[in-house]
Amino acid sequence: MSHPLRLLARQHRRWPLPAARRSYSVRVPGDGSSDVTTVADLKEWQPGRLVSDVQVCGWVRSVRKSASVRFVDITDGSSMRPVQAVVDKSLAADIRPGAAVRLTGVWHSSFPRSSVPATAELRVNEVEILGASNPQTYPIQNKYQTPESLRAISHLRPRTPLNSTLLRLRSDAMALVSQFFFQEKFQQTHPPIITSSDCEGAGEAFTVKSGSPSEFFRDPKYLTVSSQLHLEALAQALGNVWTLSPTFRAEQSDTSRHLSEFYMLEAEMSFVQDMDEVMDLAQRMLASLASGLRLRSAAQELEKHRLDSRDPAERLAFEDLVDLKELQQRWRGLMAPTRWPRVTYTEAIEILEPVAHKFEHKPVWGSGLQSEHEKYLAEKIGYDEASDAFLPIFVTHYPREIKAFYMLQSESPPAQGPTVDCFDLLVPNLGELAGGSMREHRLAQLEDNMRLHGLEVPTQRKARSSDMGWYLDLRRWGCPPHGGFGLGFDRLLSYLTGVPNVRDVVPFPRHFERCDC
């Protein structure tokens, strides 16, 4: 070893890895092991004495003036509500809405007592402007802004209290579904985003091109419209698997429920004996998610502040959301201790026929359920009087011809015609939240289905190179009965938060003609 190397080796042994060298927005005095590291923590912190040298980094949400001091509301994105800092007028010249600051001072806190409200504020003796702001040009105003206007500035939109809380709730939801599937011993997987097939019947696919004139991957390739087929391959090796992956549809539909880029939560189980097991998994997962979210701050704040808000701008923002009473009915339904209602498509048609006059499209056995039908069914069947809750409902066993080629044909179809073992999970207002099925695991029957759906059936010889040959291969060797479901993660968050437009629960929405940033 040459000299400089030996020197370096000696040097790094002198550096223990310091637990305290962490980048947090809030620092309180001590050895760095304190749990008080964010504004959310600080707001709850009641050390029972004055504490000096408390440092808060964050963004200025508002500044209120009195004769000698400024009351500055600071947020670091960890909580919907800011923490208050009291700054002497002489120090506050550059503290403007939108600025990033570091404030150091004395933390005053006390519990509320009879007539005296609680105190929780930082009395500041040192101000550092980390990033200046010009409130005249700052696009995020401390007043009501419509969801439409905020969508035009998606790179700044997360700085509003409501939008940052929605993104924290999204983060909580990711952590909770990861935990659920981990405990259930499902393996998390990364199925491919670029795929060979655009023929799954799940909608129009985007094409992927490289800069060079020849095909980068030899044949045309697409952005995945669903990870299901690849999950089936992985389930046949690993047992039960899941993924939360981006999925793409090039549909020109401009609705509040559709995105061109969205996240799908998909699970696939090997060795399923009947479809009830798949529906039970979907319900258990959603119930576990809703119960877990209720313990986390983002969901708690959303509910609490809707009840207690006195800020007119905030109240207007909340008015854009689904009525709080209905939202609570949704949550109660998700956490219900009973099985959600399960009706067959044929029963659903029988329920719809007597009230056909209510709909634009006539409910007819053999046609798909329209969105208006789905919403009617979800509201009528799902509403549980006893608990004043909206239970999500499963509609099962749709006609074979209107469902995907990979679904398993039902053994005891109704008189009207052949059906498949599949389900849609419907909720009020939104319609379809998830869909699942048993998969056709027998080669000959799968090939029949493909022909029925007008798909080309690859021969075994070409199997591996052709588009769907690999999928048929899965049936050639050791394919057990299996099933799974896919759930629109963004739609679920929209349902849980009461945000009517799915574009407002994703950070950077992509849809027809819009892909900002």
Added chain:
Amino acid sequence: MSHPLRLLARQHRRWPLPAARRSYSVRVPGDGSSDVTTVADLKEWQPGRLVSDVQVCGWVRSVRKSASVRFVDITDGSSMRPVQAVVDKSLAADIRPGAAVRLTGVWHSSFPRSSVPATAELRVNEVEILGASNPQTYPIQNKYQTPESLRAISHLRPRTPLNSTLLRLRSDAMALVSQFFFQEKFQQTHPPIITSSDCEGAGEAFTVKSGSPSEFFRDPKYLTVSSQLHLEALAQALGNVWTLSPTFRAEQSDTSRHLSEFYMLEAEMSFVQDMDEVMDLAQRMLASLASGLRLRSAAQELEKHRLDSRDPAERLAFEDLVDLKELQQRWRGLMAPTRWPRVTYTEAIEILEPVAHKFEHKPVWGSGLQSEHEKYLAEKIGYDEASDAFLPIFVTHYPREIKAFYMLQSESPPAQGPTVDCFDLLVPNLGELAGGSMREHRLAQLEDNMRLHGLEVPTQRKARSSDMGWYLDLRRWGCPPHGGFGLGFDRLLSYLTGVPNVRDVVPFPRHFERCDC
């Protein structure tokens, strides 16, 4: 409410949600609350008595014949090694390698005693073939198959013991990084996959097209080459953020370290005071991941079976991996209780110059480090004699001109020229595992950097509609000093498992001219 609805409402209240209705590959008698639900669990199960009615679903790995019985190795993907079932010859006719079966029988288990080895086997009295197999055509043979040949059948490859274990280790790693960032109060985010910009200098981007002749999103759009810019926007609202997202490069490089579609683990921190905090975070995250993985079965099995394997085919598969001694040196380095070595680029060049004759490319200040340089530095500086470990090393402060436009210029550059506050994390054999930097948070300096790198600087008026205008916007209002890093998740798994080719740690590899399935 009409009659059928009332009926349904009554029905579903009669259905309690059954905890036992779960789809597991292994069932033992009882109320369904047993933790023994996979082959991995069963292999460890020692109830201290014979237990009948034990059911195992899985795939047949091999069948050995004796005069009256068949010894059948069954796996469900939960463990590298199968469980043994003993089946009477008369029942075993259709039990063939590759088949999916359900076997029911009596579980025999005992601890090892002096001369008697441990027992753990299912004596089968009922056989059900769930999916037949033809061993003559089954592409997964119970013998050594090269990694290259397995890559040609990526839909079946996860069925081999090594590949399924690698995918389980990948799942464990996802769960552990989620847990780490959750505990550190980072928000997990979903930055966009389809983006407006291809000018980040991170390599060639794929273009996204829809079927229609006009542009679906008005302007050309691309698959993301890095989530960093969008993470910066989110960090400026939420504080500390992270993501594990797919990332794409249309480079025609055909190496063992590159994929066209790969996963990047990226973290971004607001309010960073100096770059050491970013490096400390990267080290803490990797140390926490490695320590966590060691407690999980996939990593344990990989090490154990490399030590004890007596199966010739398996030993050949292990020989394709990095030498076990070196692998252990890597793990010890990742978990080292000291800070990993940090050298500046300028120091690195001083170390390389005296040994320039060893390299194809001459090490010159101002040029990028070549892969051969990186590997030399990682091996020489990173090797710690005292602990016989390879510590990853940070090389910091590269010349400004060869690094990305968004990096913060260093305050005290060396005599040779201006540098930026950035780092690469290097490891032996693989080279660059991660890269990070402080970001230029001041508008004027960022615009200077863009000009220096030949990028068009958008005017404020056009800011929001133009490609990079939104990114400059982030500097206009409240941009604090911040920094972060990105880590190649697939490369990390390759480093942790000793799998030399990154194509073998992802389920469906995509690279130049290859996108099967």
